[in-house]
Amino acid sequence: xxxxxxxxxxxxxxxxxxxxxxxxxxxxxxxxxxxxxxxxxxxxxxxxxxxxxxxxxxxxxxxxxxxxxxxxxxxxxxxxxxxxxxxxxxxxxxxxxxxxxxxxxxxxxxxxxxxxxxxxxxxxxxxxxxxxxxxxxxxxxxxxxxxxxxxxxxxxxxxxxxxxxxxxxxxxxxxxxxxxxxxxxxxxxxxxxxxxxxxxxxxxxxxxxxxxxxxxxxxxxxxxxxxxxxxxxxxxxxxxxxxxxxxxxxxxxxxxxxxxxxxxxxxxxxxxxxxxxxxxxxxxxxxxxxxxxxxxxxxxxxxxxxxxxxxxxxxxxxxxxxxxxxxxxxxxxxxxxxxxxxxxxxxxxxxxxxxxxxxxxxxxxxxxxxxxxxxxxxxxxxxxxxxxxxxxxxxxxxxxxxxxxxxxxxxxxxxxxxxxxxxxxx
Numbered sequence: 256x257x258x259x260x261x262x263x264x265x266x267x268x269x270x271x272x273x274x275x276x277x278x279x280x281x282x283x284x285x286x287x288x289x290x291x292x293x294x295x296x297x298x299x300x301x302x303x304x305x306x307x308x309x310x311x312x313x314x315x316x317x318x319x320x321x322x323x324x325x326x327x328x329x330x331x332x333x334x335x336x337x338x339x340x341x342x343x344x345x346x347x348x349x350x351x352x353x354x355x356x357x358x359x360x361x362x363x364x365x366x367x368x369x370x371x372x373x374x375x376x377x378x379x380x381x382x383x384x385x386x387x388x389x390x391x392x393x394x395x396x397x398x399x400x401x402x403x404x405x406x407x408x409x410x411x412x413x414x415x416x417x418x419x420x421x422x423x424x425x426x427x428x429x430x431x432x433x434x435x436x437x438x439x440x441x442x443x444x445x446x447x448x449x450x451x452x453x454x455x456x457x458x459x460x461x462x463x464x465x466x467x468x469x470x471x472x473x474x475x476x477x478x479x480x481x482x483x484x485x486x487x488x489x490x491x492x493x494x495x496x497x498x499x500x501x502x503x504x505x506x507x508x509x510x511x512x513x514x515x516x517x518x519x520x521x522x523x524x525x526x527x528x529x530x531x532x533x534x535x536x537x538x539x540x541x542x543x544x545x546x547x548x549x550x551x552x553x554x555x556x557x558x559x560x561x562x563x564x565x566x567x568x569x570x571x572x573x574x575x576x577x578x579x580x581x582x583x584x585x586x587x588x589x590x591x592x593x594x595x596x597x598x599x600x601x602x603x604x605x606x607x608x609x610x611x612x613x614x615x616x617x618x619x620x621x622x623x624x625x626x627x628x629x630x631x632x633x634x635x636x637x638x639x640x641x642x643x644x645x646x647x648x649x650x651x652x653x654x655x656x657x658x659x660x661x662x663x664x665x666x667x668x669x670x671x672x673x674x675x676x677x678x679x680x681x
Contacts, residue, residue, distance in 0.1 A: 306520045309551040315377035319348060328373070331522040335438055335487070339371040345393065348376055352384040358394040367394045368451030370440045375518040378547055387545045387577040394442055398609035404644070405606045407448040411646030420457065420465040424646055428477035431465055433457065433496065437484045439518040441542075443572060443613045445605045445642075450483055457483075466499050469506065476507040479540075486515035490526050497534045509534065512570070514542040520556035528563045535564055541596060543569045545578050546586040554594045561595040568599030571637065573623065575604075575615045581626035588627070588635040598637040603652075605642055617641070617652060625654045629670020 308316065308325050316328050327333045339345055342359045351359070358367060371379075371392050379393075380386035408414075412422045412430070422430040432446075435455035440447075449455040469475050478500050485493060500506055515522045531537055539560060543549075560567060569591050573579055578587065588598040601623065604614040620639050627636045640649045658666040664676040 306523065306552050306555050312377055312552065329521045331519055334372045334374055334519055334521060337373050338438065339376055340369055349379060349381045354395040355384060355393050358396050358398060365399060367398060368440060369394065370438065370451065372438050372519050374552065375439050388547055390577055391441055391544055391574065392439060397612040398442065400611065401608050402611040405608045405610060407608060409606045409644050410445060410642055415646050418464050418468045420461050421468050424648055427474050428479065429469060429475050430479050430481055432482055433480050433485045434483035434488055436482065436487050438487050438515065443574060443604055443607065443610050445607060447607055462496060469500065470503050473505050476505060477510065478506055479510040479512060481512035484513050484515055485511050486513045486522055490530060494530045497530065501534045508536050508538060510538045510540060512540045516541055516556040516560065517543055517548050517553055520552040523556040523559050528559060531565050532563050537565060539565050539567045540570050540599065541567055543571050543587060543591060546583065546590055549590040549594070557594040557596055567596045569596050570600045570602060572602045572604050573615055573620050574613045579615050579619055579623065581623055584623055585627060585631055588637065589631060592635055598635055601637045601639045603641040606644065621652060621654050
């Protein structure tokens with residue numbers, strides 16, 4: 256595919272994640288001689304610290320990166336430094352549709368930030384603009400249409416922020432926005448107001464003020480690290496942050512919200528695993544979108560995390576034309592169980608500006624749950640939730656199975672649609 260004659264840069268200008276003040280350089284993600292060799296099932300050779308490249312990945316590297324070694328390809332920093340961020344980058348791998356080109360070629364203040372890791376690019380169908388993963392990360396003109404109810408900050412996080420970087424919505428837990436950087440930008444991101452925005456910077460000083468707030472707020476027992484993506488932080492900074500929070504006596508658990516195992520699985524290094532092990536109890540919420548993401552690399556990354564004692568749950572956003580199909584979701588959720596990730600939330604897509612082409616009716620989400628409950632293991636059925644506008648919090652939406660009373664009996668409807676009377680002892 257011929258390269259374009261002009262490179263049109265998108266909104267992002269920095270090649271590295273925004274550095275923190277006094278950032279400590281990190282060693283390359285590899286094992287030292289003193290470390291044990293880990294073993295990952297599904298690969299022919301022993302695993303020695305880097306996620307191996309699968310056969311399909313090797314074919315992609317051979318075609319599009321013939322001069323790049325598999326060692327470099329499997330280095331998470333190389334992946335970040337070589338992420339696709341411009342029209343020219345995308346056109347090397349993808350035949351852009353007119354709607355994609357139009358959205359990408361804007362030169363005014365409305366232009367949209369784009370970033371996709373080379374690994375995640377390898378999962379995209381280069382000719383089909385309806386491919387689910389492609390639709391999730393490459394912008395189209397619909398993003399410039401603002402519909403009723405859409406806001407930059409639909410969940411009202413900025414109004415529930417007692418100090419910069421902290422959102423305190425629920426009584427006993429806080430959201431800690433650790434960074435504005437992600438390795439891959441999802442087009443429907445709830446925090447698109449900050450992700451990919453060069454004006455959003457997080458400093459060590461801001462971290463300290465956030466930690467001081469947690470220390471002084473005794474009712475906080477649960478801290479969710481999010482952003483941006485915390486796992487894109489240098490390991491030294493991540494270690495410092497988690498250790499500081501772990502040292503707070505009233506903090507009982509730490510959670511990490513991330514998409515890194517899906518879009519940048521090579522980030523799961525031996526050093527990162529050591530950091531996570533020593534700071535338990537620690538949970539991880541991973542953002543999965545589609546069964547095409549269940550690759551050998553992502554499976555290996557999740558296997559390492561599970562073996563390190565990190566319980567994992569998935570958070571999936573329901574997206575029109577991408578995953579709003581019961582069989583697609585069933586394949587995703589049952590596939591997640593195979594790699595020891597528990598499907599936890601199915602989110603109604605938040606009404607950020609320009610997201611109407613992604614949002615389904617709530618009735619569609621209820622239909623998805625109806626078609627999962629009873630038709631597959633209960634472990635594979637997540638909670639369908641709406642994160643309500645204005646900071647009202649998450650509300651679980653359930654299909655109607657309790658149809659009322661007949662005398663002292665409950666009238667229930669099962670997964671087959673059969674009506675069943677259940678004696679309700681009062």
